[in-house]
Amino acid sequence: MFEDIVTQQQLDSITRLLQRTERIVVIGHQNPDGDAVGAVLGFMRWASLINDEAEVQGVLPDAYPDFLQWLPCANTIMRYDKKSAEVSALMENAGVLVCLDFNDYNRVGALEPILREYKGEIIHIDHHLNPTVKADIVVSNPQASSTSEMVLKMVIQNGDFDKMNRKFYIPIFTGMMTDTGNFSYSNASPDTYYLVSELLRKRVNREVIARNVYDNFSEWRLRLLGYVMNRKLVNISRLHASYFTLTREEMLRFNFIRGDAEGLVNMPLQIKGQKLSISLREDTTNPNIVWVSTRGAYDFPCDELCKRFYNGGGHSKASGGKIYGTIDDAVRITLDAINYYAELLK
Numbered sequence: 001m002f003e004d005i006v007t008q009q010q011l012d013s014i015t016r017l018l019q020r021t022e023r024i025v026v027i028g029h030q031n032p033d034g035d036a037v038g039a040v041l042g043f044m045r046w047a048s049l050i051n052d053e054a055e056v057q058g059v060l061p062d063a064y065p066d067f068l069q070w071l072p073c074a075n076t077i078m079r080y081d082k083k084s085a086e087v088s089a090l091m092e093n094a095g096v097l098v099c100l101d102f103n104d105y106n107r108v109g110a111l112e113p114i115l116r117e118y119k120g121e122i123i124h125i126d127h128h129l130n131p132t133v134k135a136d137i138v139v140s141n142p143q144a145s146s147t148s149e150m151v152l153k154m155v156i157q158n159g160d161f162d163k164m165n166r167k168f169y170i171p172i173f174t175g176m177m178t179d180t181g182n183f184s185y186s187n188a189s190p191d192t193y194y195l196v197s198e199l200l201r202k203r204v205n206r207e208v209i210a211r212n213v214y215d216n217f218s219e220w221r222l223r224l225l226g227y228v229m230n231r232k233l234v235n236i237s238r239l240h241a242s243y244f245t246l247t248r249e250e251m252l253r254f255n256f257i258r259g260d261a262e263g264l265v266n267m268p269l270q271i272k273g274q275k276l277s278i279s280l281r282e283d284t285t286n287p288n289i290v291w292v293s294t295r296g297a298y299d300f301p302c303d304e305l306c307k308r309f310y311n312g313g314g315h316s317k318a319s320g321g322k323i324y325g326t327i328d329d330a331v332r333i334t335l336d337a338i339n340y341y342a343e344l345l346k
């Protein structure tokens with residue numbers, strides 16, 4: 001079947017904790033992605049099955065992207081930036097806090113002090129390296145493609161898979177899909193595909209889910225993409241690297257809304273042999289901040305690049321940062337950065 005990620009003993013302590021509390025709060029990280037939202041919704045469902053008398057509440061530090069709005073019950077999750085007093089009270093009075101899809105306190109933004117001071121029991125489930133959140137039960141599995149996958153394994157291992165419904169199957173599938181780039185990245189393991197086949201048996205409609213998530217842009221965003229790739233992309237083909245800028249004026253012209261720049265930086269990596277793509281975007285209000293996003297291929301270390309040149313960091317294949325300066329400053333720094341790595345890029 002698949003490799004278990006918890007011992008039976010761990011699983012029993014988790015279900016026992018959930019059974020003996022009246023209030024369960026399930027939280028994810030800030031700027032929540034498909035896995036954070038999927039795992040939170042999936043776990044909420046499971047917690048309600050294990051303890052149908054408990055009040056189960058999902059909490060996120062801030063908004064999830066528009067392309068996740070259709071997920072069943074997504075609108076029941078409370079946002080700390082919208083209802084901070086209510087969320088604080090809820091967390092302080094919870095019997096169990098379940099932390100999903102983040103390894104460190106700094107990943108929950110404004111929720112950090114509440115989480116640090118929380119006195120009740122904490123269950124922590126995550127697939128990022130080096131979990132530092134202090135918890136009573138830690139389920140850490142960096143090999144897992146997503147936290148949603150980990151939650152699904154626990155549900156199957158506990159014999160609860162057939163007792164769930166689409167409010168579980170759909171968010172969990174969505175979390176697994178988004179964290180694996182539609183099941184195309186190398187983090188998708190044989191276990192991942194086995195679990196997907198189990199979800200397909202439950203009649204999860206993967207075509208509808210993929211369309212809801214990936215084909216959710218406005219006409220303006222498509223025209224912006226064409227404009228950027230045609231007019232703004234600067235490709236240094238000798239070094240297999242490229243960058244583009246996006247100014248406030250251009251964003252206004254294309255009726256830019258949050259999320260429209262998402263994914264643009266991935267496109268130049270479609271050029272054969274391309275190793276590095278950099279996006280430089282002016283802040284929408286502060287003229288002296290430029291947001292930087294980088295994507296790499298062939299083992300180019302984006303995290304190191306962003307640490308050295310862009311006050312940032314991240315993963316080796318995808319990192320970000322920011323520049324305190326104008327867009328012209330950002331271009332100058334970027335040309336320096338590309339030249340700095342010329343040997344590696346050649």
Ligand SMILES: [Mn+2]
Nearest residue numbers: 035101146147
């Ligand atoms: Mn994740």
